[in-house]
Amino acid sequence: MGPLAVERVDVMSTLGRVLAEPVVSPSTIPPWPNSSMDGYAVRAHDTGRAPVELAVVGRIIAGSMPSRPLHAGEAMRIFTGAPLPEGADAVVPQEDVAADNGRITIAASVSSGAYVRPAGEDVRAGDVVVQPGGSIGAAEVGLLATLGYSQVRVFRRPRVGILSTGNELADLGTEPGPGQIPNTNTYSLMAQVIEAGAEPINLGVAPDQLDAITERIRWGFDAADVLVTSAGVSVGELDLVRDALERCGAELHLWKVSMRPGKPITFGTRGGRPVFGLPGNPVSAMVTFELFVRPALRRMAGAQSLHRPRISARALATIENPGSRRGYLRVTLTPDAKGFGARLTGDQGSAILRSMVLADGLAVVAPDTTIAEGQAVDVIVLRSLEPRSR
Numbered sequence: 001m002g003p004l005a006v007e008r009v010d011v012m013s014t015l016g017r018v019l020a021e022p023v024v025s026p027s028t029i030p031p032w033p034n035s036s037m038d039g040y041a042v043r044a045h046d047t048g049r050a051p052v053e054l055a056v057v058g059r060i061i062a063g064s065m066p067s068r069p070l071h072a073g074e075a076m077r078i079f080t081g082a083p084l085p086e087g088a089d090a091v092v093p094q095e096d097v098a099a100d101n102g103r104i105t106i107a108a109s110v111s112s113g114a115y116v117r118p119a120g121e122d123v124r125a126g127d128v129v130v131q132p133g134g135s136i137g138a139a140e141v142g143l144l145a146t147l148g149y150s151q152v153r154v155f156r157r158p159r160v161g162i163l164s165t166g167n168e169l170a171d172l173g174t175e176p177g178p179g180q181i182p183n184t185n186t187y188s189l190m191a192q193v194i195e196a197g198a199e200p201i202n203l204g205v206a207p208d209q210l211d212a213i214t215e216r217i218r219w220g221f222d223a224a225d226v227l228v229t230s231a232g233v234s235v236g237e238l239d240l241v242r243d244a245l246e247r248c249g250a251e252l253h254l255w256k257v258s259m260r261p262g263k264p265i266t267f268g269t270r271g272g273r274p275v276f277g278l279p280g281n282p283v284s285a286m287v288t289f290e291l292f293v294r295p296a297l298r299r300m301a302g303a304q305s306l307h308r309p310r311i312s313a314r315a316l317a318t319i320e321n322p323g324s325r326r327g328y329l330r331v332t333l334t335p336d337a338k339g340f341g342a343r344l345t346g347d348q349g350s351a352i353l354r355s356m357v358l359a360d361g362l363a364v365v366a367p368d369t370t371i372a373e374g375q376a377v378d379v380i381v382l383r384s385l386e387p388r389s390r
């Protein structure tokens with residue numbers, strides 16, 4: 001499934017979205033050579049026999065143009081960002097001159113180009129300044145505004161229907177009844193959808209009943225480009241999501257992946273729209289979203305790069321992955337002189353959501369493998385490594 005349609009949006013609404021066309025600069029920035037200091041515009045050649053005295057023949061402030069060219073033996077007072085007069089090719093900072101009664105004395109010669117920002121040092125007309133397929137960040141927004149783009153063409157954000165299933169779920173705002181637990185997955189998954197640059201649609205909670213699940217899935221396929229369900233996809237008799245998907249006409253392409261957390265997961269399509277049936281445990285749902293759903297959403301959002309960065313870190317303590325499944329273990333990452341050290345966040349149970357709160361990344365460990373302290377381990381980096389509350 002390729003990128004979705006293209007739409008024009010206001011530049012301030014493009015943050016985190018993916019550009020659909022190259023941005024070609026219509027202009028040269030800066031349009032004229034200008035001063036990078038408060039001082040005096042001069043002809044460098046005039047200062048060759050320093051010390052030299054020059055007559056101050058004008059004053060150029062930022063936001064105005066010089067009134068006339070600069071001739072030999074002359075200087076003009078100039079301020080940061082103001083255009084150089086024709087004939088001038090250098091600026092002497094004001095701290096380097098002695099000014100007296102309309103004349104300045106320059107003690108040392110200056111070279112051509114000193115303290116001058118040449119025209120086009122940032123962007124030249126016709127330059128491709130942002131390539132399509134890249135995510136738009138604050139710097140891109142600034143550059144687009146500089147070039148006069150109030151709107152740009154970006155890919156439409158995928159709409160992602162999120163359905164939680166389970167008799168035991170009490171939704172946010174309702175008191176859990178006897179034997180009930182709070183609904184976590186709807187919210188963590190909607191947040192992951194937003195983080196991936198897509199738009200969540202909350203399809204609510206369906207009880208473990210085939211009709212109820214089928215009905216919500218139908219709504220989902222009507223309203224969304226992608227469907228993500230959680231729970232009810234394992235082998236129990238109340239695991240009805242796969243049946244419901246097939247009843248809605250979805251073709252299921254896989255079931256179960258040899259990974260931990262995770263394993264019971266299904267993937268299907270219906271009329272070209274993907275559907276992911278994720279496991280119910282909150283950590284399993286989040287990790288399988290990361291590995292399977294997020295790259296698909298990035299693709300549909302038009303992004304060239306689909307995957308999180310992976311780094312090689314050193315284990316700060318033993319990291320064990322017993323059993324026959326590939327492990328995606330929650331680790332903290334600590335920068336040090338040699339790169340990053342990785343340490344398990346603690347117990348790795350797939351219902352321990354705190355392990356995701358604590359995690360900077362997922363250590364990818366082969367089945368039945370122990371990584372000893374000091375050994376290298378591959379880590380998928382889940383977030384920027386800024387200090388944060390946890």
Ligand code: AMP
Nearest residue numbers: 164166183184185186231232233280281
């Ligand atoms: P299941 O795959 O339906 O057997 O669910 C696996 C585990 O995940 C069970 O302990 C469920 O109670 C739990 N679970 C399922 N859905 C959610 C949810 N939306 N929020 C929190 N826990 C859930």
Ligand code: MG
Nearest residue numbers: 166231232280
């Ligand atoms: Mg269940």
